Amino acid sequence: MRSRFFVMLTAVFVTSALGSTAQAAFSTTLAGDFSSTNIGTWTYGYQTTLGTGFTLFDEYGTGTGTGGNYEFWRVAGGNPYLGIYHDLSGMTNLINGTESLPAGGVVQHPGPAAEYSVSRFTASTAGVYSFSVLFTGQDVAQPATTDVHVYVNNMQDSSGLINGTTTSQSFNNTISLAAGGTIDFAVGYGSNGNYFFDSTGVSASVSVVTPEPASMTMMGIGLASLAGYGVRRRNRTQTTA
Numbered sequence: 001m002r003s004r005f006f007v008m009l010t011a012v013f014v015t016s017a018l019g020s021t022a023q024a025a026f027s028t029t030l031a032g033d034f035s036s037t038n039i040g041t042w043t044y045g046y047q048t049t050l051g052t053g054f055t056l057f058d059e060y061g062t063g064t065g066t067g068g069n070y071e072f073w074r075v076a077g078g079n080p081y082l083g084i085y086h087d088l089s090g091m092t093n094l095i096n097g098t099e100s101l102p103a104g105g106v107v108q109h110p111g112p113a114a115e116y117s118v119s120r121f122t123a124s125t126a127g128v129y130s131f132s133v134l135f136t137g138q139d140v141a142q143p144a145t146t147d148v149h150v151y152v153n154n155m156q157d158s159s160g161l162i163n164g165t166t167t168s169q170s171f172n173n174t175i176s177l178a179a180g181g182t183i184d185f186a187v188g189y190g191s192n193g194n195y196f197f198d199s200t201g202v203s204a205s206v207s208v209v210t211p212e213p214a215s216m217t218m219m220g221i222g223l224a225s226l227a228g229y230g231v232r233r234r235n236r237t238q239t240t241a
Helices: 002-024 213-240
Strands: 027-029 042-047 059-064 069-074 083-087 093-095 099-101 106-109 116-122 127-137 145-152 155-163 168-177 182-188 200-210
Touching: 083 099, 083 116, 099 106, 106 116, 106 182, 116 200, 127 145, 127 155, 127 182, 145 168, 155 168, 168 182, 182 200
Parallel strands: none
Antiparallel strands: 027 200, 042 116, 059 069, 069 083, 083 106, 093 099, 106 200, 116 182, 127 168, 127 200, 145 155, 145 182
16 A cells, blocks of 8 residues: 555656646747747737837848848838848848848847837746846947837836947846736837937847646645545554554
């Protein structure tokens, strides 16, 4: 009987551990998972006021820069600079005259009417998530002057300024998200009040660091069941004695 108890105990912990490992294994990056469909884990758009009114870009396209091909999301028929650009060439890629796309990387550019260029991560399951982001000035003609932000569920988590081609801002945090919760990585046109030469690199990653609550609940139920089994077995033993 004792061996049966330990087999059951092992099964509970193995099942819970496998569920936790599956969750912990989830990781995504803005550049690595850049998509030609504006739905799913990563979506691309803009806001006129941070924390509200997220509008999806409605034009996907590709182009060729000095280093090779790139892809982008922007407003169809709108200003060609407001958008999000992803290098496909694997080398530093100059596009739109002055925007320097890092090899395999992403650049976001704000709009002329103070629009923020926003890359949004959406959680598919509840859990504790970790994010990390590096914002860098990426314009080769003049120093980028942008304001950069991370918003979690439409509330500001982090912010800073980029003032120069080689300046950067980095942020990271660990947060709880429900299914459908969001993390926004946003670039605005900064303290000088215009969008000229404001190309800003965004290197962002998000990963799950703990299992979703359902996994923890499963473990709790299993342990409670085992505890009940132990009590029943002890009572049977005492009755027999």
